[in-house]
């Protein structure tokens with residue numbers, strides 16, 4: 001007779017226990033031996049390494065929603081946590097019941113036919129109807145409450161409204177009552193609710209600052225609204241969260257949460273218009289080129305610079321304070337002379353599909369230096 005490897009008597013003998021020992025014990029010892037085989041070591045090491053890597057992507061990352069820094073993100077995190085505990089517990093109970101049933105009712109040697117079948121149990125059916133109802137109520141009440149609180153900030157009087165517009169592949173931010181427009185870096189005062197009116201100029205994007213609030217779609221021809229608030233000063237990463245074309249992954253932004261005084265100073269500086277270069281400087285030469293001083297170089301047609309007579313374009317990001325931003329190309333590169341040059345020479349090398357044409361052929365090295373010097377002086 002061929003031994004059945006799942007036969008409990010055979011297993012007990014194989015692992016060196018008497019046949020009379022309970023099956024689970026023999027099976028347990030079998031698994032311990034299985035794990036101890038030297039060939040398992042590479043597999044187990046890989047699993048452990050994977051676990052270590054996964055635990056590394058937890059809360060310390062700049063784009064982790066597991067590290068909420070504002071009331072909206074906190075609400076969403078708490079809700080997620082609550083649901084996860086229930087989902088985890090339900091998963092465990094089901095796994096345990098499945099294992100129990102498989103072991104308890106498995107076919108045994110010598111058994112013939114199908115075991116006795118039962119049907120209908122009022123007690124059981126009431127139990128497994130009532131428990132889910134109870135769980136749904138426990139999760140449902142805070143869910144509805146959070147949905148309500150997320151619709152609008154409780155502290156309406158203190159709230160500030162801004163407009164965020166998605167473009168392929170960057171963000172425009174407007175402060176309508178302050179008449180200020182900027183791009184890719186959203187300044188907000190700390191501890192104050194900010195209502196964000198969300199639009200798109202081309203395709204569907206999604207506005208997301210993981211540490212401050214969950215996602216909201218940016219839809220052409222429609223204004224969506226959400227709010228967020230930063231409880232700690234600092235820089236928060238934002239990311240487009242809806243696939244929107246070749247450079248979707250490179251459509252990022254930063255939220256700068258600063259004190260109210262710093263925010264007011266920043267707004268006042270923006271309202272004064274862009275810094276004007278002194279006549280005869282390299283910056284002034286760069287400004288002249290950017291404003292159409294050289295054939296084929298048409299920055300002014302797509303970009304606006306507050307206070308400039310010529311640069312009033314609305315196709316690309318507003319550049320009035322581009323020199324003060326920490327990143328360029330919508331959160332993709334640190335703002336340095338070298339990166340700015342690379343971007344102007346060949347934007348596609350940084351952001352495939354970008355609408356800005358390459359200017360490497362139109363600009364001499366000296367002219368490029370002048371344009372970069374001017375842009376970097378806009379602070």
Ligand code: CUA
Nearest residue numbers: 205240244248
């Ligand atoms: Cu915009 Cu993805």
